[in-house]
Amino acid sequence: MLADVLHGHSLTEALRVHQPQVAERDRALLAELTYGVCREFFYLDAIAGQLLRQPMKKKDQDVRALLLSGLYQIVFTRIPAHAAIGESAGAARLLKKKWAVAVVNGSLRRFQRERRQLTEKIERQDSPEVRFNQPGWLVDAMHKAWPQQAQAVLKGLQLRPPFTLRVNLQRCELSDYISELAAGGLKGRSVPGIASALMLEKPVAVSRLPGFGDGQVSVQDAGAQLAAFLLDAQPGMRVLDACAAPGGKTGHLLEHTPDLDLVAVDVDAQRLALVAENMQRLGFNPQLLAGDVSRPEGAWGKLAYDRILVDAPCTATGVIRRHPDIKLLRRPADVGALVQRQKQILAAQWSLLKPGGRMLYATCSLLPQENDEQIGVFLREHADARAVMLASRTGIGTQHGLQLLPDTLETDGFYYALLEKQEI
Numbered sequence: 001m002l003a004d005v006l007h008g009h010s011l012t013e014a015l016r017v018h019q020p021q022v023a024e025r026d027r028a029l030l031a032e033l034t035y036g037v038c039r040e041f042f043y044l045d046a047i048a049g050q051l052l053r054q055p056m057k058k059k060d061q062d063v064r065a066l067l068l069s070g071l072y073q074i075v076f077t078r079i080p081a082h083a084a085i086g087e088s089a090g091a092a093r094l095l096k097k098k099w100a101v102a103v104v105n106g107s108l109r110r111f112q113r114e115r116r117q118l119t120e121k122i123e124r125q126d127s128p129e130v131r132f133n134q135p136g137w138l139v140d141a142m143h144k145a146w147p148q149q150a151q152a153v154l155k156g157l158q159l160r161p162p163f164t165l166r167v168n169l170q171r172c173e174l175s176d177y178i179s180e181l182a183a184g185g186l187k188g189r190s191v192p193g194i195a196s197a198l199m200l201e202k203p204v205a206v207s208r209l210p211g212f213g214d215g216q217v218s219v220q221d222a223g224a225q226l227a228a229f230l231l232d233a234q235p236g237m238r239v240l241d242a243c244a245a246p247g248g249k250t251g252h253l254l255e256h257t258p259d260l261d262l263v264a265v266d267v268d269a270q271r272l273a274l275v276a277e278n279m280q281r282l283g284f285n286p287q288l289l290a291g292d293v294s295r296p297e298g299a300w301g302k303l304a305y306d307r308i309l310v311d312a313p314c315t316a317t318g319v320i321r322r323h324p325d326i327k328l329l330r331r332p333a334d335v336g337a338l339v340q341r342q343k344q345i346l347a348a349q350w351s352l353l354k355p356g357g358r359m360l361y362a363t364c365s366l367l368p369q370e371n372d373e374q375i376g377v378f379l380r381e382h383a384d385a386r387a388v389m390l391a392s393r394t395g396i397g398t399q400h401g402l403q404l405l406p407d408t409l410e411t412d413g414f415y416y417a418l419l420e421k422q423e424i
């Protein structure tokens with residue numbers, strides 16, 4: 001499983017494929033180990049580097065994954081070291097590589113014996129990658145983009161993500177829902193500046209959340225919930241949700257404003273099925289279309305819209321604590337390609353906006369190239385566009401929009417810019 005991530009696949013995808021093969025009772029442990037190794041990857045990999053004579057070859061990433069997972073168990077869990085070593089060596093046996101058992105077993109035993117010396121050596125080296133447990137290019141990018149906040153942001157990206165809910169305010173008051181939770185023994189608190197958001201003390205199964213099944217409440221980061229408030233669609237408006245899957249913001253748009261005429265599009269038909277599932281739970285029935293919104297030929301392109309949400313594909317650097325595999329998967333070279341895709345999507349959507357209409361551009365990125373710089377270029381190239389000033393208690397006002405930084409637990413990292421089409 002972890003080897004899949006080391007080969008460039010997302011952890012969500014790897015879990016979708018492999019989790020069903022694991023006994024129900026072991027699935028939580030599987031998730032803890034895989035997410036944990038990704039979260040602590042650069043530290044664990046530095047230790048593995050001390051233990052191995054040479055880096056593992058590409059075809060032996062399965063052995064590397066077992067070693068990292070064994071180290072994670074010893075350093076970060078309460079699993080006794082002898083059990084972690086025994087299980088890892090046993091798993092290595094299944095790989096049918098004669099040398100793998102000796103390498104995994106020998107390395108973990110040596111770590112157990114020489115733990116203090118090895119970890120002190122790594123600490124002395126004081127590499128920024130290991131100190132922040134983030135890829136070096138991202139550490140540099142954060143210091144360049146957010147010199148004042150970089151340390152706090154990099155630390156924030158290492159935290160376990162908060163468990164945040166979105167309460168459907170059409171159906172109940174936030175304070176009433178907090179009382180309902182308390183009656184069930186769950187403690188929650190509101191998030192300043194985001195009216196629908198509620199943070200729980202710790203994650204729980206959604207089956208324990210009152211009203212989850214019939215859409216009274218959803219799981220969604222507080223920063224993501226700002227989108228519906230900023231777009232502020234009015235009843236009866238025609239709205240396009242251009243990059244909709246899995247439908248978190250689609251659901252909120254419909255909860256926020258009754259009687260919207262909403263079209264939700266995503267290029268990935270499998271992910272679009274998740275939007276359908278979500279809408280069914282919430283009791284909404286928007287039009288769902290699969291297609292590439294950077295191209296004009298889809299059915300959605302035959303209409304003009306009052307409001308458009310472009311929740312663009314991006315580096316997802318703002319949500320690393322939720323998806324720690326991003327630190328292994330993302331490469332600096334991806335940034336330019338994503339900036340290009342975002343630019344194409346923005347331009348194509350702009351042509352569908354009615355004069356006087358508003359388009360909200362959103363990313364879960366911390367990189368200015370995908371955010372304020374992208375919008376700066378857009379404004380220069382579109383004389384009929386003006387950026388609306390965004391006032392929020394949350395986030396930092398930038399030249400054209402609003403940046404939320406994940407420097408505390410309150411929100412993940414998001415960027416928003418609201419563009420209005422001038423009549424010229």
Ligand SMILES: C[S@@+](CC[C@H](N)C(=O)[O-])C[C@H]1O[C@@H](n2cnc3c(N)ncnc32)[C@H](O)[C@@H]1O
Pocket residue numbers: 224242243244245246247248249250265266267268271291292293294311312313314345
């Ligand atoms: C950040 S996610 C959207 C999250 C979603 N808005 C939510 O709140 O749950 C970006 C989405 O854009 C979709 N996407 C990427 N390129 C696209 C394109 N050219 N046309 C349509 N959808 C696209 C991806 O499949 C992905 O589901």
